[in-house]
Amino acid sequence: MSGATLFEYDRAGFPMLWLEDLGAFVHWLPVTKIQCEHFLCDVTDSSFDAAWYDQLLALNPRASPKQIDERNYWRAIVTGVQPAEAERFARWCGEGYSLPTLREWCDVYAACKEVPAQDVAWPDSLPGRVRTLLTKIDLAWRKAAARMGTPQMRADQMLMRLGAMEWVEDVADGYRWGGMGQLHPDFHGLLFTPDHGRSARPTRPEIDRLSYYGFRLLRRPQ
Amino acid sequence: MARVICPFCCNVHDFSAALICPTFSLEVPETYVREYAQVPPLWLMTVGFPQHGKTTYLAALTLTLESMDRVISGLFLRSLGNGHAVIQAMREQAEEGTRPDPTTAAAGEGDAPIQPLLLQVHQMGELGSRCLVLYDVAGESFVSPEAVGRRVPALKQVNTVWFLVSLFDLEQQTEKRTITDLFNVYLSGMEQLRIDVRGWNLIVVYTKSDRATFPPSLVAYLVSDPLTELARTGEPAQNAPLFSIPEYVQEMRAISGALEDYTRSRVRGGPAFVNMVRAKGMNLVFSLTSALGQSPDGDSRYLGHHALPYRILDPFLWALTLERRPPTRGLRLVLCANPGAATGKGPPVAEIWGRLTDHGEVTTHFLGQKRAASVPGQPPPGSATGRSRQRLIGPILHDCGAEERLLVITDGEILDLDDYRQSPWCDRLLLVTVAEEPGSDWPHSIAWRDGDDIEVLIDGLLRL
Numbered sequence: 290m291s292g293a294t295l296f297e298y299d300r301a302g303f304p305m306l307w308l309e310d311l312g313a314f315v316h317w318l319p320v321t322k323i324q325c326e327h328f329l330c331d332v333t334d335s336s337f338d339a340a341w342y343d344q345l346l347a348l349n350p351r352a353s354p355k356q357i358d359e360r361n362y363w364r365a366i367v368t369g370v371q372p373a374e375a376e377r378f379a380r381w382c383g384e385g386y387s388l389p390t391l392r393e394w395c396d397v398y399a400a401c402k403e404v405p406a407q408d409v410a411w412p413d414s415l416p417g418r419v420r421t422l423l424t425k426i427d428l429a430w431r432k433a434a435a436r437m438g439t440p441q442m443r444a445d446q447m448l449m450r451l452g453a454m455e456w457v458e459d460v461a462d463g464y465r466w467g468g469m470g471q472l473h474p475d476f477h478g479l480l481f482t483p484d485h486g487r488s489a490r491p492t493r494p495e496i497d498r499l500s501y502y503g504f505r506l507l508r509r510p511q
Numbered sequence: 512m513a514r515v516i517c518p519f520c521c522n523v524h525d526f527s528a529a530l531i532c533p534t535f536s537l538e539v540p541e542t543y544v545r546e547y548a549q550v551p552p553l554w555l556m557t558v559g560f561p562q563h564g565k566t567t568y569l570a571a572l573t574l575t576l577e578s579m580d581r582v583i584s585g586l587f588l589r590s591l592g593n594g595h596a597v598i599q600a601m602r603e604q605a606e607e608g609t610r611p612d613p614t615t616a617a618a619g620e621g622d623a624p625i626q627p628l629l630l631q632v633h634q635m636g637e638l639g640s641r642c643l644v645l646y647d648v649a650g651e652s653f654v655s656p657e658a659v660g661r662r663v664p665a666l667k668q669v670n671t672v673w674f675l676v677s678l679f680d681l682e683q684q685t686e687k688r689t690i691t692d693l694f695n696v697y698l699s700g701m702e703q704l705r706i707d708v709r710g711w712n713l714i715v716v717y718t719k720s721d722r723a724t725f726p727p728s729l730v731a732y733l734v735s736d737p738l739t740e741l742a743r744t745g746e747p748a749q750n751a752p753l754f755s756i757p758e759y760v761q762e763m764r765a766i767s768g769a770l771e772d773y774t775r776s777r778v779r780g781g782p783a784f785v786n787m788v789r790a791k792g793m794n795l796v797f798s799l800t801s802a803l804g805q806s807p808d809g810d811s812r813y814l815g816h817h818a819l820p821y822r823i824l825d826p827f828l829w830a831l832t833l834e835r836r837p838p839t840r841g842l843r844l845v846l847c848a849n850p851g852a853a854t855g856k857g858p859p860v861a862e863i864w865g866r867l868t869d870h871g872e873v874t875t876h877f878l879g880q881k882r883a884a885s886v887p888g889q890p891p892p893g894s895a896t897g898r899s900r901q902r903l904i905g906p907i908l909h910d911c912g913a914e915e916r917l918l919v920i921t922d923g924e925i926l927d928l929d930d931y932r933q934s935p936w937c938d939r940l941l942l943v944t945v946a947e948e949p950g951s952d953w954p955h956s957i958a959w960r961d962g963d964d965i966e967v968l969i970d971g972l973l974r975l
Contacts, residue, residue, distance in 0.1 A: 302909075323905060326927060330881040330906035338898040339879070353929040416909060418930040 294409075297508075299382055301327040302416045304423070305508060306447075308400050315389070315397050316505035318366070318426065319453050319470075320378065322351050323418065325367040328381050337374075345369040348500035354422035359436070362429035363453060363476040365422055368503040372456045372466045372494055375504040385508045391459035391488050393507055394469045398483055401444035406431070433473060449483065453503040459488045466494040468502060477501035515547040516888075518627055518644045521668040523872060523888030534664070535624045540591035543629060543642060550631050553641040554668050555830055556648055558697050559675035560688065564718035564802060565647055568675060569628070571802035571820040572827055575738060576632060579824075582738070583636050583756075591629035591642070625662045636756045638831040644669075666704060667869045671712040671830045672697075678778060679722040689780030690715075694787060705966075706869060709792035712833040716826045717770065717799040725799065726773065732766050733799055736821045760832055763798065763825055770797030794833055798825040840871030841915035842972070845907060846884070847922050848877035848895035857920060857945040858959050858968060864891050866969050867918070878925060881906040903927050908936060915939065918972045920959070922946050928953065941972045 295307035297314055301324040305314035325345075329337055345367065352364035370378075372388065379386040389397070409427070411420050426448070433451055434441050444450060450471040459467035467488025472479050477500065481489050491499060517524050520534035526544045531537070543552075557565045573588075580586045590597070628645040635641070646663055674697075676690050701708055717723060720733055774781040774797065788795045801821040844864055867873045872887035879900030885891045904919065905927045911917070913935075919925070922945040931937065932953075942956040957971055 323927070323930070326901070326903050327881070327906045327909070329901060330879055330903055333897060335898045339901045340899065342901050351926065353927070353932075355929070355932065417934050418905070421930075 298415070299324070299506075299508075302419045304411070304415075305506075308397060310400060311393065311396050311507075312509060313393070314508045314510075316507075318423070318448055319455055319503040319505045320367050320375075321365050321422065322367045323354075323365075323422065325370075325378070328378050332377075332381055334377070337377075344498060348498060354418050354425055357422065357425035357429055359429040359432035360475065362426050362433070363473060365426060366448070366453050366503045368453050369498040369500050370456075370503060371496075371498065372458075372504075375456055378504075379506050382506060382508070385511050386506045387509075388504055389457050389507050391457045391467060391469065391486075394455065394457045395483070395486050397507075398444055398449050398469070401447060401449065402442050404443040406441045406443055406446040454479065454481070454489060454499070454501050456494075456502060456504040457488055462490070464490060464494065466491070472501055515544055516552065516668065518543060518552065518629060518665075519624055521664045522868070523886075537624070537626065538592070540629060542589065542631070543591050546631070546642070550633065550640045550642045552644045553671070553830060553834055554644050554646075554665060555671050555673060556646040556663075556665070556669040557673045557675055558648055558693070559673075559718075560677075560680070560693055563675050563677040563680055565675045567802045568673075568716065568718055568800060568823070568826075569645065569647060571800075571823045573628075573630065575820055575823045576630075576827070579635075579738075583634070585634040586636070587633050589631040589633070591631060593626060593628075597628055623662065624664070627665065635831065638756060638828075641831065666701070667706050670710070671714065671834050673714050673716050673826050673830070675716045675718050677719040677723075678717055679719050681779070689784070690774075690778060691780035691784040691787065694784055698787075698791065705866065710794070712794045712796070712830070713788055714826050714829045714833070715770075715774075715795070715797045717797070719801060720799040720821070721801040723799075726769075729766065729769060729773065729799060732762075733801065733821050736823075738824060739819050739821055756828065760828055763828060764796075766825075767796045767798065767829075770799060771795070796829050796833065798822065798829060800825060841912055842867050842871040842873045843876060843907070843911060843915055843917040844873055844891060845876045845878060845904065845917055845919040846891065846895075847902065847920065848879050848900040857922060858943065858963070858965055860891055860920070863918070863920075863965050863968060866965060867972070870969070870973060871916075876907050878902040878904060878907075878919075878921060881910065901926055905930060908940075916972055916975050917941070918968060919943065920945065924951075939975055941968070941975060943968055 296304045296317070297307070298304055299316070303321065303324055304317040306317050307314050329342060348369035349366070350364055352361050354365070357365055375388055379388060409423070411423055427446065430446065430448065430451060431441065434445055437451070439445065439451065451473045452470055453476070454468040454470045454472060457467050457469050458465060467490055469483050469488055471482055479489070479501065491497065491502070515523065515526060517532045517534070517539060519532040519537045519539070522534065524533060526539060530539045530541055530544060532539055557569065559565045577588055625646060625648060628643065628647070630643040630645065631640070632643065633640045644665065646665055646669065648663060674694070676693065681688060681690065698708070725733070771785060775785055778784075785795065800823050802823060844860070844867060846860060864873055864875065874883050874887055875885040875891035877884050877895040877900065879902060880895065884895070902921060902923055902925045904925050908931065917940045919940060920943045928942070931940070937954045940953070940955065942951050942953040943959050944951050944956060945959050955971065955975060957968060
């Protein structure tokens with residue numbers, strides 16, 4: 290990673306990349322199950338009980354960081370989350386965190402899709418399993434991209450492609466939520482590309498649990 | 512600082528709201544709590560046969576320390592709690608030329624807790640400032656270890672023991688008891704209370720040395736105490752060299768070696784005693800004292816001369832020198848979160864918590880809940896409350912220090928434990944599985960069966 294790349298770390302120890310043009314930090318990867326588990330162990334909301342997480346795991350099982358490879362790396366990501374639950378997670382993360390709007394997500398994508406992927410030396414101070422997960426996902430994604438012949442840009446490295454669909458706020462046609470991203474076909478079949486700048490429109494985003502929908506957050510410094 | 516180890520029940524309590532020991536409803540001195548960090552406690556206990564000079568020694572020590580401000584610049588004493596009254600009585604007895612009443616005011620009666628004497632010694636030269644938490648326990652109390660365990664919860668905290676023995680009285684008494692007998696009584700009691708004495712300091716104090724027949728070199732050491740002159744005149748001896756604690760301690764070491772030789776060769780049961788103490792892994796040193804410098808007249812409390820203490824400070828300096836308390840071990844007890852579930856299944860959690868508190872500060876958690884269920888000094892709740900939780904441990908480990916050890920008791924698979932394989936946690940976490948199916952392949956794991964001894968779990972954790 291170039292010297293100009295600036296990261297901060299969320300309360301679970303996961304990196305967020307500073308994007309100068311956006312004036313915000315953005316999660317390097319979609320929110321993972323480990324981050325979600327920190328949230329689950331900290332909040333007292335009765336809705337986030339064992340059964341809630343069981344539903345999510347049934348939709349997209351958990352993989353331990355050491356087990357991650359190019360055939361399962363999406364299992365590290367938390368999916369099946371509804372937008373309101375993602376917003377609750379953002380509030381737990383702290384001041385300034387939010388789900389991105391469609392425009393913000395596209396700005397991040399535009400800033401990263403022409404920048405070649407680079408090796409990142411994560412600091413030793415990161416929790417061991419977080420470092421393992423970041424390293425294993427990076428390896429897994431590179432193998433997957435090489436096999437499929439897709440580009441290896443920073444946006445790909447951040448799993449904005451070959452990752453999960455991600456919730457974005459996009460108020461239109463009586464709906465508030467849309468999805469951006471590009472799925473690995475082994476994870477789920479959905480013909481969609483973020484390159485057009487339009488969001489995918491799930492029919493019942495606040496009711497259904499879609500096994501391939503996750504999210505990432507922005508943080509704007511106050 | 513509000514969270515300190517209570518001098519009465521030895522649990523960690525938060526005294527910010529009230530200065531009352533919740534276990535015994537005794538008032539904890541405000542100064543003890545406020546100055547806990549600057550004047551940390553030095554836990555001491557006297558053990559000895561009746562009439563072997565324990566109480567007299569403690570009185571002489573206290574009065575000697577009071578006069579040490581004349582030879583150690585900056586030193587001063589503060590008695591806390593009931594210590595004021597005890598020390599005042601000692602002063603009056605010294606004035607009257609009587610020896611102290613063998614029953615200390617702090618001893619209590621029946622099943623009441625034995626209260627310690629709390630005495631702050633400030634600025635004791637190179638040895639700093641300490642608050643003596645001093646328990647006067649008859650050796651024979653250990654014949655009923657459960658009773659003494661109830662009355663002196665500090666037994667598990669006191670890692671320095673003054674073992675007071677009058678060789679003269681051992682020889683004179685018709686029972687013909689030996690020093691080994693006293694140690695056996697003490698050791699059996701500690702073993703029944705399941706208190707591990709490895710690494711503890713045993714300071715043998717030969718009392719009433721004015722009456723024992725020590726070799727001339729030891730007698731010469733006894734009578735050449737530079738502090739005796741201080742007690743006689745209230746002033747240091749003219750042209751006396753400055754009192755140097757390091758030099759004094761160096762001489763004490765040589766004397767301890769000579770006394771050990773003497774014990775092995777001349778004291779009945781001596782070799783067995785030394786061997787037994789060393790075999791138990793205790794640090795053993797010797798000192799000799801004479802609290803009064805004379806013998807009372809028969810059974811009378813009255814003395815023919817004013818009392819003059821000899822080498823009274825040696826056991827105290829040994830305690831300060833040897834007391835290298837290991838840093839408090841952080842232990843976490845992690846339990847399954849089954850809100851409202853009956854606790855009949857699995858190992859007895861409260862008992863395990865109690866045993867773990869003998870070895871460190873125990874914080875309790877429920878799997879899937881980052882916030883502690885109980886803090887050190889606070890017993891774990893019977894069961895979790897609130898919503899059901901996944902068995903997750905990562906967020907708990909996230910907040911643990913590098914030196915902490917965890918005992919995790921679970922009745923099912925922990926969702927994220929695999930994340931920590933081949934990590935340092937493998938050597939710091941003991942997993943106890945309660946379910947019927949075969950135990951976990953976690954590197955340190957034990958499958959709990961009904962009727963198992965919890966010591967297996969405690970030993971397993973302490974070996975990590």
